[in-house]
Amino acid sequence: MKIADFVCAKAILPRLESVKRDDAIKELITALDKAGKLGKDNFADVAKAVIKRENEASTGIGKGVAVPHIKHKAVKKVVAAIGVSATGIDFSSLDKQPVYTIILLISPSEGDQHLQAMEAIFDHLQNDNFRKFLRQSTTAEQIKELLIEADQNPSW
Amino acid sequence: MPDSVCKIDVEIKNRNGLHMRPAMLLVDIASRFTSDIKISNEQTSADAKSIMQVTMLAAAAGTKLTVTAKGHDCNLAVEAIKELIEVRMFDEEGRQETVQAG
Numbered sequence: 504m505k506i507a508d509f510v511c512a513k514a515i516l517p518r519l520e521s522v523k524r525d526d527a528i529k530e531l532i533t534a535l536d537k538a539g540k541l542g543k544d545n546f547a548d549v550a551k552a553v554i555k556r557e558n559e560a561s562t563g564i565g566k567g568v569a570v571p572h573i574k575h576k577a578v579k580k581v582v583a584a585i586g587v588s589a590t591g592i593d594f595s596s597l598d599k600q601p602v603y604t605i606i607l608l609i610s611p612s613e614g615d616q617h618l619q620a621m622e623a624i625f626d627h628l629q630n631d632n633f634r635k636f637l638r639q640s641t642t643a644e645q646i647k648e649l650l651i652e653a654d655q656n657p658s659w
Numbered sequence: 660m661p662d663s664v665c666k667i668d669v670e671i672k673n674r675n676g677l678h679m680r681p682a683m684l685l686v687d688i689a690s691r692f693t694s695d696i697k698i699s700n701e702q703t704s705a706d707a708k709s710i711m712q713v714t715m716l717a718a719a720a721g722t723k724l725t726v727t728a729k730g731h732d733c734n735l736a737v738e739a740i741k742e743l744i745e746v747r748m749f750d751e752e753g754r755q756e757t758v759q760a761g
Contacts (some may be wrong), residue, residue: 566713597712621680629717 506583506627507650510606511536512653515643518627519592527592528553531584531607534630541584541609545577549609563596567638568628572608574617581616583608583624585646603638627632627653662694665733669744670723673751677718679710681749686710688739694730696740707740720754 514534521527527548536546552573556562563569569592584607590602606624610617627633633653640646671677677685682759689696691705696707700722705712707726718724728736743749 559713560709562711564711570711618679618683625679625714625717629715 504605504616505654506620506623506625507647508580508622508653509623510583510585510647510650511535511538511540511645512647514540514582515646516584516586517640517642517646519586519588522590522592524592525554526559527559527586527588527605528607531586531605535582535584535607535609540582543579545575549575549577550572553609555605557594559594561595563594563602564598564628565592565596565598566628567600567603567624568631568634569594569596569602569605570621570624570628571605572607572610572617572621574610574612576612578609578611581608581610583620583621585637587640587646604634608638626657660727663731663733664727664729665726665738666695666727667741668723669741671718671720672745672753673748674720674754674761675751676720676722677716677749679714681751682710682713684743684749685713685740688743689736692728692730692732692736693738694729694733694736696726696728696733696741699725699727701706719755755757 519527521530532550535541541549552575553571556573557571562571586605588603591603594602608620636649686708697704698707700716705716726740727736
């Protein structure tokens with residue numbers, strides 16, 4: 504699965520305004536909602552579900568990234584939002600460091616897409632260059648190009 | 660009674676390594692035990708009951724990891740995990756091994 508295929512271009516936020524975890528999560532979900540990806544009237548439920556999942560176990564996997572994710576009936580196809588924070592956000596990460604890049608994933612309740620999308624995200628996040636360039640990006644366009652590049656060259 | 664600690668070394672043998680699907684199998688097995696279980700490489704220690712942490716180890720075929728379990732059932736835990744990784748190889752294809760003579 505290619506990450507560029509499921510990241511919503513209108514939900515790429517290179518300058519997150521939020522400085523707190525739940526606000527950042529809501530900011531990204533709002534972007535997906537505005538882009539029409541969450542169907543009708545699902546914002547509150549999706550936000551509640553993502554935050555609940557985050558409270559169960561932090562998705563701050565270290566190295567400045569977090570990958571909040573849920574399965575939800577609001578979506579028929581897997582969709583993701585990406586946010587970059589200049590100031591860093593506390594996600595109670597494993598390495599106790601702030602998070603600068605958030606990749607939020609919403610998958611359909613049924614099917615295998617969730618696993619494939621998570622694998623694609625994790626594969627790219629292993630790459631030091633990917634994380635670095637993502638964090639350094641200043642426009643949504645740059646991030647979009649980075650995703651396409653990363654899909655084409657998985658081992659750069 | 661103090662908790663027992665059990666520790667073994669394992670080697671990743673399936674061709675595609677410890678990607679997300681094997682990580683899920685590992686977490687499934689680890690979660691059956693009450694022991695606190697960690698699986699570690701030289702730099703990082705992952706909670707064996709967390710899919711994300713285990714996946715982040717990104718252990719390729721050939722990687723050696725250490726499994727440490729702490730609790731009453733630590734022996735059973737490390738044995739079960741070793742079996743999954745080295746015998747079942749996560750129910751996936753092993754690496755190409757050179758054929759041993761005899």
